Amino acid sequence: MIPLTLTATLRSPMHLGATNTAGNFLASLSYLPGRSLLGAVAWAWIDAGGDPGAPEFAHRFVSGAVSWGDLHPVPVKEETGAAVDGEPLVVPRTIKVCKLSGLRHGLVDVLLTTPPPEACPLCGVGLDRLEGVLVGDHDGRWLSPELHRQHRAHVSIAFDTGTARSGDLYSRDVLEEGQVFRGQIHCSDEPTAKAILDELPRLRLAVGGARSRGFGQIEVQVKRATASTLEVLREQSERVAQSPADVWYFTLTAVSPWCVRETDGSHARSLTPRRLARVLGVEEANARIVRGDARSESRSGWDGAAGLPTELRHVIVAGSTFLCAVRGLDGPTLQARLLRLSGRGIGEHRAEGLGRVAVNHPLHFISAEANRDE
Structure with missing residues (x-):
């Protein structure tokens, strides 16, 4: 890739x-x-x-x-x-911020913390899920883009007369x-x-x-x-944790929607142990989804070439994230397979950008102190 x-x-x-x-x-x-x-x-x-x-x-x-x-x-x-020069990163659904101060009080991840925090560690106010994307700057801070929108009023045109359509x-x-x-x-x-x-x-x-x-x-x-982008992919695939029982733990995050088919032809609503085992080449008994936060929705569109609607797809939305556990592989083999997964993606319609995967998303490992205003 x-x-x-x-x-x-x-x-x-x-x-x-x-x-x-x-x-x-x-x-x-x-x-x-x-x-x-x-x-x-x-x-x-x-x-x-x-x-x-x-x-x-x-x-x-x-x-x-x-x-x-x-x-x-x-x-x-x-x-x-x-x-700014950085790459936008889709925020995992387990990243939260202070309801009162937002990013100024840093990021809190509830996927890797047990028990998950329910309040801002700096002020005690409740937490809200952070949605969208963040971009890192050269000072090590994470910035949220602000979109500028307009509402434009229009009148429909009647093609048979070429005039405004009444009402x-x-x-x-x-x-x-x-x-x-x-x-x-x-x-x-x-x-x-x-x-x-x-x-x-x-x-x-x-x-x-x-x-x-x-x-x-x-x-x-x-x-x-940049070379750093390739190095990050490699480092993220290597940033796995091993327990004494020879179980490897890592996170997978959908950085674009996933369109995944089950064996019966239906669309998957979440990542399953069977799919995890399949993409990593292990037995299903050796793959486990420890916990996660996923959402799915139906999507359609318009095919301009055919002049027809596209098929209705049920996708796992971007930001869905999972803590996974795998056994039966040595460290270098697992790292190589995770690196391949981050490059190839998962599921269908990958030519359209679907199925992008982040292994050990960096935002999971950032403490609240890393982004706090001084």
């Missing part, structure tokens, strides 16, 4: 349809899904003269050799207004231009990685809805993931 870091800057407002739309209000997602990015790049590649029937097209966009990850918002520096007023939730989003593309081979590095910044990309109105124009920059 060859990771590339993609940074996208909005050059016009962007609307990405969300499922919580109600009435005449069209809500927008707060991130750019990998599926939308994949579709935008594929269409731009065709518009630039690429042949959709060529093997190269299938290799990049269909085969799974390239995984187009979600792009998440990046916070800006207070001094300059420029985007059909609606508003659209849009993300303001100028904001920066970042994520990773995973390539299976070096030639594909080189081609994406060379070609992607030159493509004219448009993402989301209302593109005919000029919405969704993005400018992208692609670079190889």
